[in-house]
Amino acid sequence: MVFTSSNFVLFLIAAVVLFYILPKKVRWIELLLASCLFYIASDWRALLFMVGTTVVTYAGSLYITGNGIDHNSQEKDVVGTGQRKKGSKVFFVLILLADLGVLLVTKYTGFAVEIVNLFRKGAEPLTPPAILVPLGVSFYTFRTVAYLADCYQGKIVAEKNPLKFFLYISFFPTVIQGPITRYKDLSEPLFSGKGASEKTFWFGVQRILWGFFKKLVIADRAGIAVKAIVSDLETYRGGYALVYIFLFMFELYADFSGGMDIALGVSDIFGIPVVENFKRPFFSKSASEFWKRWHATMGAFFRDYIYIPLGGDGRSAATKAKKNFVFYRNMIIVWLATGLWHGAGFNFIVWGLLNLAVLLLGAITRPMTKKFQENCGLAKTKGFQFFRMLRTSFVISFIMSLLSFSDAKTAFTLWGSIFTGAGYKEVFNGGLLELGLQFHDYIILLVGFIMLFVVSLLQRTGSVREKMLKIPYILRFIIFLSLLVSIILFGIYGIGYDASQFIYNRF
C-alpha cells in the first residue's frame, strides 16, 4: 500500500477515526493492527520475515538485559550503567548476525551470485535464487540492530511486551522508508496514546498535504523527463546530462523528503513525534554537513553503531599514524556499508566510494582551505557561503545520479559527455519539450522549486507550521486549500503514469 494510493488514504482515514474513538490505553493495539494490515497489504509472506526478526530480537534483548529487570523499579539503575547478563556478548553477536542475516540473504544473495559468476569465467553462470525481499527490510533491520545495541549498552530497558515491541518495529508510517527511529524516542508516545491533540492532528494533515505535493506534483513530474533521458542515452547526452543530473536530484529530494513528510504527518496525526530525516540538505556548505542533513537518521545510525564503536575518528589512538589508520579504515567501512545499504550492486559501492572520496578530500584540505578563507576574508562573506552551498549541491547531485543507473559505467559515460559539447543547443531549442514534459510542466517545476526553497528558508528559524499558526485562519485555510487543489489538478497520477512507488522504497 503506497502512501499516495487511494487505498492508503482510505486506510488512513479508517485508522485515524478508530484511533480517536478508542481510549488512550488501547490505542497502541489499534496502531499495531493497522501496521500489520498495512504490511500484509504489500505481501503477507514478508510479514513472516518481520515477525521472525522481531521474535529473535525481542527474546535476545530480554536475555541480554536479564529477563527479570523490572521496567519501573530498576529502570533508573540499569539505564546508563551498561548492566547486562553475564555472557551476553556472545548472545548479542549471535542475534545481531541473525537479524543482519535476514537482510543479507534476502537483499544481497543476487549480488553475491553476481560476484561469484565474475570468478567463473567460461563456466555456465549461476542463477541467483528467487528470494522475496521484504518491504522495508533495510529500515526495520536497522531499527532492530539499534534497539539491540542500545539494550546491550544499557542505554535503554528492553521492552517486555512483545506486541509493543512489534509495534515499534512495524509502525506503519515509518516501516517502508524510515526514518530509522530509535526506541527511546518513539516508545513513550507510541505506547501511551496521549500525544494526539487537535493541534497535532491539523499539523499532521498539513504535512501530509505538503508531502503529497512534493511527491505527486514535483517528483513524479521531474521523473517523467528523467525516465525519458535515461531510456535513450545515445540521444540525450552532453547538455541533456546536466539537465538529467539536476532533474534527478530534484526528483529524488522531492520524492524522498515528500515521503518523509507524509510519514511524519501521519505520525503527527497519531500524536507521535518522529525524528526529522531532512534538515534542509541543500543549505549544506560541505559534503559532511550534507550527510548530516540528508537522510539524517541513516547517517546517525552508521555513526552511532558502526563508526563510533569502531573507534570513530581515532582521536583516542596513541599515535598520529594509528589515529589516521583508524579514521580512514572506519570511513571506508562506513561508506562501503552506506553504499551497499542503498542497493546490492557495484554501482552502489562506487557511489559510496565517491562520497568517501569527496568527504576525505574535504577533511584533508580543510586546514588549508580554512586558512586561505581567513586570510582572504572570505570565511564570513555571504557570497562565499552561498558559493559553498552551490558547490556542495552540484557535487552531491553528480554523485547521487549514480543511484539511478544499474551500472556505474553508464553514469561515467553520461558525465563524460558533458564535456563533449553535445546536446547543449538542442536542449534549449525545443529539446526540453521532447522529454515528455510540456511548457506548463516546466513552469510547475519552477514554481515547485521556488516553494521548496522558500519553505526551507522559513524552516531556518523554526517550524513553518508553528509560524503559520500566527497568521489569520482564513489565510491559512486558503493556503492549504490551494495546496489541495494543486495536488489534485497538477499531480501526476492516474492512468498512464506509474507514480506508485517512492524511490527510497527500493533501498
Added chain:
Amino acid sequence: MKKFLKYFLSTIVVLMTLFFLQELLVPKYVTDLPEGSMISEYYDEERMDHDVIFIGDCEIYENYSPITMWEEYGINSYLRGTSQQCMWQTYGVLEDTLKYETPKAVVVNVMSMRFNEPQSEAYNRMTLEGMRWSKTKVDTIKASMMKNETFISYVFPMLRYHERIWELTEEDFEYYLKSDKVVHNGYLMRVDIRPVDYIPTAKPLGDYSFGENAWLYLDKIRETCEAKGVELILVKAPSVYPHWYDEWDENIVQYAAEHGLSYYNLYYVADEIGIDYQVDTFDEGLHMNLTGAEKVARYFGRILQEEHGIPDRRGEEELSRIWEEKIAFYEADRIAKEAAWEEEQKREEE
C-alpha cells in the same frame, strides 16, 4: 460552538470547491463525443413506461430510429446503447433500467458476445459514468474495470480527468453545470454518407466459441428478464463490419432455441429491409446513417408489433404530446445535420 462553525464552514468550502472543480473537469459529451451522455440522458425522460428497451453497443444506438418506430407503429421505445458495451455492462444497464420501468420487451444486441474481458477504459467511462449510483452501478464498474483503473476514480471522476485542466475547450465552459439533449430516445443521429467500398476478408478463427464471462452475463440477462416477465429478444444489427461469423451466429441461434428466445440477424435480411450500403451508412458499413436507421426501424418495428405484440400507443394523448416534442427535435436535428453535411461535401468538392 465557534470552533464547530469554523470547521463546518471550512468543510463546506472545501467540498464545494472540489465539486465545482470536478464539474469543470469532467467531459461534457455534448458536441464532442456525445456518446458519453447517452446513458445519463435516459433519466431525463418525462415518462418511464417504454414498451421496448434496446440495450447493447453502438449497433443499437446507431441502427434503430425510435422516432420512426413511433411514427410508423406507435411503439414507445428507448435505446440504451453505448460504445463497445460489453455483456456485463448490458446486464448492468438492464438492471438499472428495470429499477425505473418494466418494459414488455428488451432487445439485446449480441455483437458484444465476442468480448470476454474488459476492453477499453474510455468506453467503460462512457457507459458507466452516466449511470446513477446504485449497487448495480458499483457491480458494473467492478465487472468492467481494466487492470489499470481504480474504483475511486469513478466515485471522484476528477481524479481521472484532472489533466483536462490543460485541455479545456469552449464546450467545457458552455456546458458547465448544464447539458443539452443530444440523442433521440437514445438514437444518435448521423446523416452523412460513407458508402461500403470494400469489406475486409474475415480472418478464420481457431475457436468460434464465446467466452464464459460473456455467456454468464447473457444468462443473467435472460434470467432477469424471465424474473420480471420481460420478453428478451436477441438481435444482430445489419452492419457489415466488424465481421460476425456464421459460427457465432449458430451459437446464438442454438442458445435462443434452447431458451425459447427470438433471435433476428438483420444482416441476413438486409435486402428485405431495403438497405443500400452505398447510401445508408456513414462509415462504410459499420453503422447505419439516418436513412438506414429509419429503414431498420420500419422493418423491425413491424416485427415487434406483429410477432411480439408491442402495442400501438398513438392513441394516448399525453404520450403523443411527448412524442410530438421529440419529433420536432428530431426534425430540427435532421435539418441542422443535413445542412452541415452539405457544407462539408461542398468543402470537399472545392
